[in-house]
Amino acid sequence: MTDSDGAAAGEGAVGDGAEGGSETADGDEVTPELPADRDAVRDALVDWYEADHREFPWRRTEDPYEILVSEVMSQQTQLDRVVPAWEDFLDEWPTAAALADADRADVVAFWSDHSLGYNNRAKYLHEAAGQVEEEYDGAFPEDPDELSELMGVGPYTANAVASFAFNNGDAVVDTNVKRVLYRAFAEIHNADDPDYETVANALMPAGESRVWNNAIMELGGVACGKKPRCDEAGCPWREWCHAYQTGDFTAPDVPEQPSFEGSRRQFRGRIVRLLGEHDEMDIDALGHRIRVDYAPDGEHGREWLRGLVADLADDGLIEADDGEDGAVVSLRR
CATH class of the missing domain: 1.10.10.10 (Winged helix-like DNA-binding domain superfamily/Winged helix DNA-binding domain)
Structure with missing residues (x-):
């Protein structure tokens, strides 16, 4: 489930020389958390995603404004409710320039009418659009650090926009991705303080943040939810996954259920x-x-x-x- 893998968990999930972060012959760094055959793991996930995935409209665009709106709306809001709100919002304000020119009260009213919660997100989104127009001459910055300068855009959202709009981000590490990584790798599962970001970035193919982050988030949302659907969803990482091999599907957001026997x-x-x-x-x-x-x-x-x-x-x-x-x-x- 999530967190990629390589090599069946029960038997040498990690390649030789993992302890010190040594390198393989092709210069690929080996860490204790990653399998030796990571290329197979990467290909399996991307092939699975490209063969079939949920069709959210923002996955069909590379417009940073449209992606930013989807990311802000998706914060703590179910995606099936975000879709119509996102489409209505873009009908009303199709560009960052249009949003910047809008009356802030109208933007907040839209947010409230669509039950998107936390109206300050609407205020921040309106202000961020103004920054893009005034400080960046209408062109979104492409780097996560620069995107983080926009009002209300934290590191996670900045990285998501950089990834999905410009293919220029690091690995996304949200709750779903952590769940995947924790379940898939015995080394992360057993670590006292797992380094999710280092592992996620080492696993992501260089220069492919757009497809990779979409794919691993899809894995966490479809196959490796709190209630796993490994076989039903055809999880591409079953042969490497620690949880699938051991039956231990606990995760940071899925506490272990106490045993009923003797309870x-x-x-x-x-x-x-x-x-x-x-x-x-x-x-x-x-x-x-x-x-x-x-x-x-x-x-x-x-x-x-x-x-x-x-x-x-x-x-x-x-x-x-x-x-x-x-x-x-x-x-x-």
Whole structure:
């Protein structure tokens, strides 16, 4: 899933000489995080993307203004809602010059009417258009550092515009890309502080930021989401991916699910099912029925069981009455 790979995760996913960032015979630097056969990894991803991908309209343009509008609108907004808003916005203000000449109140009103959130983005976009016209004579800067000088354009957005408009960016590293890289590489997965940007840039083919960033973001959005769809989406990195080989699909934004076997959830469920079959049960009889190692005075004994019972009682599911012969537990009717 994301993060490219090379060599099956279980067996030598990294080439020799990786430790010191040495170079291969062709001068390609080898890092601990990258597979030896990175060309195969690159080709597999680009071929997969070019064969079939989601058709967003901003992927069909290299106009930096149109791409900037799409990037700003896409911040924390679902892409299916961005498409009609983007098209309407460009119908209203088709160029940076047109936007710069617009009344800012109209731009903010458009933003609000289309539920794009955070109206200050509209203000910044309007001001950025003015900067392009006044400071750059109507021609967008092509370098990420210069693009970052535009109002409201941070490093990520600047790099995206440089990549998609001018093919002049670094590797994009967003949440989706981090998820891909984390899952695909055992070395990143196991690192305490993974260096995503270094790895992503070392993996990206030189001078191909446009297609590469579109492709790896597509991989994270289509095949390697929080719920992976490796086979359904035909993920091109399955043969190299650590997650696919091991079945461990955790990621920074996908925490590991606690095991159900032996969990409190499992025993709470057993208690409710048993009480559904009996009017009431003595707490020790209940304990012996829900786990074979139950011992009243043991680690998993009355104190442990009373904690489960108390939780279920707080949830309004059962009742517990303490009598002379000990606690009796029943379902709440």
